[in-house]
Amino acid sequence: GVAAAARACPAVGRDVSVLVQAVAGEEGGALGTFGTRPLVEAGHTGRLNVFCEPTGLRHLPRATAAATARIAVDGEDSVDDRPEAGHNATVLLGFLAQHLAAALGRDASGGPPFTVCVAGLHTGTLHNKVHGSGSLLLNLAYATADAGAAAERALVRALDEGLREFTARFSGTPPFARTAADAARITRLEWEKRGLPALGPQPEWGEKLLAEAGVDRWPDDEPAFTCDAIWAEGLPDAFTTVFGPGSLDANRAHAAGEFVDLADLEAFADRTAALLTAFADDVRRHDGARPAVPVPPPTGLTEKAGTA
Known part of the structure; x- marks a missing residue:
């Protein structure tokens, strides 16, 4: 998906940075101790942060x-x-x-x-x-x-x-x-x-961006779930969501026989490319309209590949 976006939109990788984070220790109670939490604390975040978890190819802008x-x-x-x-x-x-x-x-x-x-x-x-x-x-x-x-x-x-x-x-x-x-x-x-943060409501601009990219939204009346996206709560001028292939129940997450369909992975790659392209277009349209996020280095999209 990242490669396809870079081929279709030269701004990806030139004007827009893409940071992919694959961390250990997200499950089993560690909650990012070996990955996401210290990376966020070190400033490795983006204006758009996407945490890869099984959401049925819908984006979920909240996390318990x-x-x-x-x-x-x-x-x-x-x-x-x-x-x-x-x-x-x-x-x-x-x-x-x-x-x-x-x-x-x-x-x-x-x-x-x-x-x-x-x-x-x-x-x-x-x-x-x-x-x-x-x-x-x-x-x-x-x-x-x-x-x-x-x-x-x-x-x-x-x-x-x-x-x-x-x-x-x-x-x-x-x-x-x-x-x-x-x-x-x-x-x-x-x-x-105990006392950990939950990911709350996200800015409207991100909702519009995901819609432009053709990514459906997780329904408000469907419960969210817990993942490392909680560590992105409160990031300034940033939008965070959870998005990925498969589902926690239908794909037997954390159980014997856990799997993901190849078709879902391919669809996820296509939507990732569309999302990166839409983000790059949005950056070009609004360059300078929003304050830059003070992070080292500047990043566009952050993906967390979990164990699911």
């Missing part, structure tokens, strides 16, 4: 952020012949997983909206012991700072409620009585990340 919580249980193991002697982290965390799924699913629709993903739960692999320690991971995605703060408060509240309910339910059951009595003491909430 995510807080990751870890519910950790640190108790004592015991042998299977004496289950009452230890703390059963499997039963405790399994109970909390269901409780948090119901409570946070309810809270997410009752105030500033957020999305909860009840994720990895691990205690152990042996069948002949009671595993006293383990952890439960949750991801809380949000579109605004208020929604993120509301999600954090909702998790703290739901966890306290869940621990009380667990104690009440299992205190009279001998194999789990010790776990019930000590549940609050051996359970703690840790934050892998």
Whole structure:
């Protein structure tokens, strides 16, 4: 797509710089620690920033952020012949997983909206012991700072409620009585990340540019998703959007059999060429009308190739 734009429009590569960034560590909770975040902080951004993610060839000018919580249980193991002697982290965390799924699913629709993903739960692999320690991971995605703060408060509240309910339910059951009595003491909430920025509304000039390039817009009523575009929030005189081939669900993103169709890649290349050409034309029409973005070096389009 970049090569096609350069062939069709000599200004691409001469008057307009194109910076392509392929970074590591965007997924798995790293959130750009090894790539996008330090690159943005170093000024490697453009007036137009396009983050490549599966959007069905529609551009998405917003992105949610995510807080990751870890519910950790640190108790004592015991042998299977004496289950009452230890703390059963499997039963405790399994109970909390269901409780948090119901409570946070309810809270997410009752105030500033957020999305909860009840994720990895691990205690152990042996069948002949009671595993006293383990952890439960949750991801809380949000579109605004208020929604993120509301999600954090909702998790703290739901966890306290869940621990009380667990104690009440299992205190009279001998194999789990010790776990019930000590549940609050051996359970703690840790934050892998929180308070990250979300990508908010973008300038109108960028919307018009994408339309001129023939790139459809992601519908306002369709939820956004989390990606490294959050690090471009607040860039001065810049437009940031998410745009790429395939879709998170239909192409089984992050799952076995993840794929992308060649036809989608070719269409993405065509639209990339059209977008670069439209941007170069816009620069020629409005050269000097907007203040330059003070970045080293000056750039036109920034693409982030993620792991999806």
